[in-house]
Structure formats: structure tokens, C-alpha cells
Amino acid sequence: MRVRGAYRQHSPSRWLGRRGLAVLAAAALVVVACGEEIDPDDDADPDADPAEEVDDDPDPDVDDDDEPTAEGGEINIGALLAMTGGGSWYGEVMSAGAEQAVNEINEEGGVAGYELNLITEDHESGDADAAVSSVRKLLDVDDANVVLSSFTAPTVAVQPITSEAGVLLLNGGGVGDELIGQEALYNTRMLGAQLMPPLVEWALDEYDAQTFAVIHWNDDAGRALNDTVVRECEELGCEVVESEPHEIDERNFSPMLARIAAAEPDVLVVGSWGNDVGHILDQARRQGIEVPAIGNEWTPDAQEIGGEAMEDYVAVLDTFDADNPVHAEAEQFIEGYTESFGETPEFYGANYYELIRFVVAELVEMVVDDGGDPTEPGALVDAMEEAVAADHEFGSIYGDQMTFQGDGTILKPAGVYRVEDGSLNRFAALEEDQVVPE
């Protein structure tokens, strides 16, 4: 198997966040309180790297370079995911989907003579600095030929670097507007700008709402979602009476929610992802905010955290139905994933599976068929541009095929779901920018 996970547990950039501030303040307080002087030359090791890498190569006894490879060599696939931090659930399922695809392809003898090699790196749940550091490692050390990314801020941060290096960047998780129309960047997750306007329009009618309040991640994705809701409301004649940003992985939402409660909105829009959705709804209900809540995300972890507070929460999501596979390939993925990882796949795992299983694999075949070398910089990017221009139909486990649009976005089946008795139940489809009850 050619899957490596080499993400870092703690990088310097992570330490420059709130924790870093705390350590600096604490160190200062140690000096203040104890009256010790610190000699700047004392014990300082400027070369020390606190971000020691952890290589959890499943087979450490085998030197990767000595493993037998397919005739054409290797395609190095870098996966830049949220392996630590509040969004680590995403990293878990996304890397599992990618790993499933790589294992299947390699067991079948590779693609067009090339074996796939997956290298996972960590952007620490949305840290752009960590993402840049990790992608440089993927490009300079691991010679990645294609990079899979997630979250908006890390993807936007690394896009100029991958583009400059002629490396294809594929996002299956981020939803921000800034992901649209970027060079050599393609998305297989429906974006917030595509999903939220129909949901806002639906909520306007369903709840007879005049006013909305938005609590959102203070990053590109969250701000884009807030902007989308504000824009949509302006068009529809409603008003966003309060917008409250918060840091990713925030724990105490009470000041933001107090301001939202004071604004007395008819609907609360949650523009946050991961565990934060559960925390927000839990704390909102505890503060007496009982208005309907809508959003663009639901995860099992958020459901567990939010518990009863999640009841009646409505989310618009990509639809991957593991209980009703659309064809044999989807069924193969679901069975393989469930067997390998002990749980049923959801849409994030499916996105990263099909990014490799279909998009990368088909592009490699195209390049080889044209007599090119897919490991050459720019080869896969050029192939992708040609495929998009030709409306190439890539395989998909959501349906029969998927076709990218010129701006790097995609149209996939999406549905509207409501939490009922602790479970997520689909009650409407998203068709032609409209919520259509089923």
C-alpha cells in the first residue's frame, strides 16, 4: 500500500494563535512574577524545529523508495487536510475516502502504468499558514503531482503556489466564494454561493421570516456565506439584522449569541462548520434563542455535541446516499470503505474518493494516451483544462457522471435536510436553484 500520513501535530503557526499568545503571556508573567532575567543567548536553539513530523507509515520496515512500482512510476497525490484541531473529523473521513481510492486503484495494478502514492499533510483545521508550510513540503519534498485540499482559507492560500508549480489543486470540502474562478483549482463540493440562496428563500416562506441573523466562521468561507445571505436577503426583501463572526473552533459563543438575541431575528443562520455547529446551537438554545436555525453543514460530531438543541435544524448539503448506491461503482466504494474503516461513508469521504478514483485517474489516462508524462509540471493541469473545455464527463459515485464548469465549480445532487429525533432526514431536493419538497 502506498499511503503515507505525515502530518504534524503542532506547527509553529498553530502556536501563533490564541495558544501562542497564552504561552508568550505566561512566559512574560513567569519573568515578571519571579524576577528572573532571560539571557537571549541562553539555551536558545534557533535551528530547533518544534514542528517535528510524525510519520505514521503503516509499514515502517519497508523503505518507500525500494517498493516495487508500476511500470510508469508513481503519481504523488498530496492531501492537505484538517488532520488536527476542531475540524479533524473532516480530515478523518476525507483521508479515508482518498485512501480507499488509492488502495483500490493500486490493487488493480495502478492507472495507465502508474501507481498512486498518497501523502497526507495537515492544515490544522483551517490555518492558512500551516497550509502554506505543508504544501511547500508536499511540492518540494514529496514532489506532489496533484494536491487535494479542504477548507476555503487553506485552499485559497496554497492556490498561487500550486498554480505557479503547475500542480493541479482539487478541493472537495471548502465552500467559500473565493474558490470560484481560480487558476488550476477545481471544486467537487457544492459551494455556499450555490447552496445558500435557495435555502434562504425557502426559509423566508417557510418561517414567514423578515429578519435573519448570521453567526459565521471568521474566515473566507464564513464571510462568503454571510455575504451570500446578506445579498440574497437584499434581493428578496428581508434583512440581516446581525452578523457575528467567530474564530474557528471557538468554545464560548455567548457574547455573539447575546448580541444576536438582542437583535431578535426570525431565523438564525449558522455559517460555521464542524463541531462549531453543535456548540452554537447548544449555546443558542441555552440562551433562550428558540428561532429556527438553518445552515450549510451537519456532522455526526456536531449532532452529538448539540444533542437536543439540534432538533429541527435545517441544512442544505451535497447528497450522497450510502443506503441507496446509484450504481455498481458506488456500491463498491461503500462496501470497501465500510470494510476498511468500520463506518458508512458520507459525502465528504465520497468527494475525496471520486477526486482520485475518477478525476485524477482519468486525467492521468488522458495525458498518457496523448503520449505525455503526467508527472511533468503542468501536464495534469493542461489535461484538466482541456477536459473542462470539452465538457468531459468524469465518473462519479453521486450519479452517472460529473462535469466541471468553466469557473471550477460543479453541479451535484444536493438536498435539504432536517434534524428529527437526532437523525438527519432529507425532505427536499435542490433543483435549479429551488428547494423542491419531496
Next chain:
Amino acid sequence: MSLNALPQLLLNGFFAGSFYAMMALSWGLIFSTAKIFHFAHALVFTVAAYGAWMVASQGMPIVGTFIVAAAVGALAGLAIDRGIYRPLRRRNALQLNVFLASLGVLLAGEAVIQFVFGVQARSIQGFTLSPLRLGRAGFTTLEILVVVVSWVVIGAVVLFMRTRQGTAIRAVESNPELSRAMGINDEKVYRNVFLVGSAMAGVGAVLFSLQETASPTMGIEPLIAAFIGAFVGGIGSIGGAILGGLLLGMMENLGGIFLPGHLQVIVAFLLLFIVLLVRPVGLFARDTKA
């Protein structure tokens, strides 16, 4: 400016401040006595939370969960003192070295917890929430539990500090050499402050996990609140630590009148830096230089 939010922010400030007061007293007791910037207090908090989660998930009632968490916290704190700090004390290690060791323990401990329990957040169940209202402000019975437990623990520690053991702690805190000359066993005192302070952290961990979740990195924010509260109130002052924590909670939340909520962390550190500049001994500690 959002004055409509004032009642809710005041109430939130009192809830948060009560919890911070307990945490500030917990951490401040250890720092002022053992003179250790006990960063690993965050790890004690986390270990206790996971201990609580393990027993609560087996159906233990909430009172039992608090007791187990306090015991786990106390043992974890004692283990860190005996395993890490005492050897360093005996080698007369610099305060900064002890601080770095404490930081290392925290990082290593978090990694071990993540390895053993995974990265998923864990909820502690077993407390039934009922919504309550006070005018325009909403809260639940959980917030009442937080306030009651925090102040009961604070009260118990205040009473403990009036006992013979508490007097010994205060003696070591104010002058270790003199108290040693008077026959007080300072190692026993250090053991006691780690037991008491860490047990308080254990109780705090249950309150925190009931409100949010247990996760490998959960301890850092309560630790920040604890040391800011302790320094703002004044190191070595029990009343100062309590008032410092309460003030911090109120300021963080009332900052929401003027600032977006996500900037609340600025309020906390601003408060700390202003106090350190204007009155370095803390707001409520006696200034012995005056």
C-alpha cells in the same frame, strides 16, 4: 453598541466569572505556594474531564461524576508534581526551566490523550437541562449548576485555608525558608496544594464538559482564564484570585456591548496587560513595597 444585549451579557458574565473565579483560585493556589507556572494544569483539567466522561458514559450519576473527576484531577496533579516538579525542585532548577517542563508535559499529555481517545469531542451526559428566564435574559439549570458548584467549591477552599493545613500553606507561600525553620514540611504543603488545586480543576472540568465537550486540547482556555484571573486579582491573595476571575468573566462578556463577540479575547489580555502596567501585584493583593 448593543445595549439591548446588556442583561444577557451581565448574566453570561456572572456565569463565566463564577467558573473563572474557581479556576483562578485553583491555579493561583498552586502558583503562589509552589512558585510554579503550572501550565500542565490544563492537562490535569483534561485528564479529569476524560475520567468524568468515562464514568458518566457508564451511567454514573452526576454527583459521582464530580467526585471521580476531582479524584482523577487530584491524582494527576500530584503525579505531575511528584514526577516532574519535585525532581526539578531538588536540583534547584530555574523557574523558567520548570515552566518549560510544565509546557512539555502539557503538549505530551495532549498528544497521548489524542492517541488514546482520538480527536473526537466527548459529551458528558447525565444532567437534565431546563430553560429559565430572568427578564430578557435566557439561561438554563446548567448555568445554575455551574454557579452553585463553583461557589460551593470556592467556599470550601476558603474554609480549608483557615484550618491548620491551610495555615501551613499560607506560611510556605509567604516565606518558605522561615516556615521550614519553624518545622513545617514544605513538601507536604506542596502535595496538599497540588491535591486541592487539581481536585478543583477536576470539578471545573466536569462543569466545562457539561457546557461544551471534552477534547484533547480543552484545557488551554480555562488555564488562560485561570492565570489571567489570578494575576489580575493578585498572586497570593485568595480573595484577589476569586475577584480577578469574576472580573475577567464580566469584562469578557460586557465587552460584547462595544465589540463583536469574537474580539472578547482582546478584552481578557487587555485587562491583564493594563493591570500589570498599572498595578503589577494585582488589583486586590497587598502591595508590600508601598
